[in-house]
Amino acid sequence: MPAPVSALANQASQKARSVGQVVGLYAALVLVGLTGAGFLVAAAYIWLASVSDPLIAALIFGGTLLLIAAILAGVLMSRAKQKQRERRQSSVNTAMLASSLSLTGTVVRILSRSKGSKLLPAAAMIATAWFMFGRGSGDSED
Secondary structure, three states: OOHHHHHHHHHHHHHHHHHHHHHHHHHHHHHHHHHHHHHHHHHHHHHHHHHOOHHHHHHHHHHHHHHHHHHHHHHHHHHHHHHHHHHHHHHHHHHHHHHHHHHHHHHHHHHHHOOHHHHHHHHHHHHHHHHHHHHHOOOOOO
16 A cells, blocks of 8 residues: 555544544443433432322322423424524525526626626616625525
8 A cells, every 4th residue: 555545544543443432432421421310310219209109209200301301302393493494594595696696697798798888887787786685685584
């Protein structure tokens, strides 16, 4: 193998090993954290069951966990809707940019064919189109 290719392969191998180690450490961190949280929930349940009825404690914990899950689901759905709105706005901006470029291309062709006295009105038309399209791109549909 040529030296540059060998050096590149060696560097890629080292990066892959480094990334693998980082991913392994994060996985271990998540596993230990979730295990600790599970023990805390179990301890809280045992305490609540000793203070009250075990059935009441189970209902309280079940309801609380379902409420947390519902809140998280609401947040995720809200984020999905926001991303969809951003995608829609991006496509509108892209279409507006394409229209603006098309109009500018047409005006530039007209400008390139014009001589003398027609130059000023053509430049005014370009400036007007730029002003109109530039102001419309900042509006949102919310």
